[in-house]
Amino acid sequence: MRTSSESPWAAVAAAGVTVVLWASAFVSIRSAGTAYSPGALALGRLLAGVLVLGVICLVRRVGWPARAAWPGILCSGVLWFGAYMVALNWGEREVDAGTAAMLINVGPILMALLGGWLLGEGLPRRLLAGMGVSFAGAVVVGVSVSGSGHASVLGVVLCLLAAVSYAGGVVAQKPALKHAGALQVTFYGCLVGAVACLPFAGVLVSEAARAPLSATLNMVYLGVFPTALAFTTWAFALARTTAGKMGATTYVVPMLVVLMSWVALGEVPGIITLAGGALCLAGVAVSRRTGSAPAATPAAGAGSR
Template identity: 50%
Template sequence: MTSTPTTGPPVATPIDGPPGWLPLAAVATTLLLWASAFVAIRHLGEDFSAGPLSLGRLLVGAVALAAFALPRGLPRPSARQWRSIVLIGVLWYGVYMVALNEGEQRVDAGTAAMLIQVSPVLIAVLAAVFLSERFTLQLVVGLALAFSGVALIALSSSPDGDRDLLGVGLCVLAAAAYAVSLIVQKPLVATMSALHVTWLACTVGAVACLPFAGSLVSELRDAPASSAWWLVYLGIFPTAIAFTTYGYALQHMTASSLGVTTYLVPPITVVMSLVLLDEVPPALAYPGGVLALVGVWVARRTSRKSRRAELSLRSQPDLG
């Protein structure tokens, strides 16, 4: 007599994916390194002009990234992917860096970091339009709180109302270039590794900045050795490492929620500026920073609810 085998309850198949803390660690690494970049750019403003500083940083970054990317194989992007990579390289690694470097010749590091924070608002709107991400009430509230905190910091940083309009405009231009680039990169990193995308885009940005090569050589000759090492730091850490960790985080988070986390950069930049540049933040900067943190927390809560919707974005076509 044979017995009919019994079947137990179905066993859920585990979903392959990184541990939940890895994307958060990638974001934290990016934010710390990008905050340090604002301080380093401000510090190097006396030795390097905007274009040569951008080219030097990108050349170092491209070489550092190649050392890690090439052993993993040579990527073969499609024609559509190449268009996206070139657009990201020109906008994010070219226009963004030149505009930000020139802007920081006119405004301090903390103010520049605050002005860049208009980008999450642009990212959220663009993500809703092009990536089909939900523009939820919770995200709107988080954006409003965080933007209010950034605005409070910006107002407190200039009590006399003195502003260099060109410097402010250049920082806003950098924010717009960053926002568009992030939206273009979102579907790209769904089919390519973040490391390869970062390396190729950084290389494109370096090529776009080659007209500044002569000035870079001249300014390097006159700059002290410490400034040259700061330039190397910018290329390896805030560029090669931070852009790669940001691309990795972008693979596992919604573009709008990830963009909002950059509201943490201004408070970090203010602290670093105090320590390294002796720039003392005014009293109102502290409640502004707290308000920005609250906004980030509120907006980040939406990402857990968007995990399933995130999988559908893998099939979205590249923009451009």
């Protein structure tokens, strides 16, 4: 539960942890995706996340979420933890990086629009301007690192589905955080997503039997850090700011991916790529200067946030 002594920078720090771990996920997905199909990879990642979060909930004696939180948990679990992960894994196999960057990064814009409409967050001009600059930077980064320029109609549809699922899941999660803690919302959302992906269980078992250890370890990493930890810190930060601002913050991810690929994979970024990353950062800086969100309503019986 949020206390009056909580630092206003706690949400910023939590969001920072989220974007760094989500950026690292792109490197791990490259490895795991060579051995695991999109649905199996999503299910394996979610099962690892459920296991870690379940243990933490048991240790901390986290209780059952309030009834009022369940509509948001169920919706975000199916849309974001389930549909988004499968669609993203599949879509990025069908389109080049530039097209994927343009389509997937529509998500934060949809998030701001839905948040303004459904959650009454409004649409501050600085937020929209900053997101426009960041979106342009994300497209520049994607195009600059594209290969053959391949894009299929199926891939475009899947990336758009991922963007819509992402935005819808976040907007659904926001009200749930008024009635439950970040750990509760993340654990049960992840569990709902895993249940939704159970049709891929047979494929996961067969692929795991012949997958190299490195691919399986990367899948487990995706479940433990970019899912269990990063989605929890995301929920913590989302409870303390608007969906629009949180969506804008994710535009830091393309620049971080470029830097991580440089360090981990030896992929030296070009001038255009760095310029696109700078645009992403500039846009986030503008969008974050839109004023403070109202304080989150403490969750009754939700436990520590």
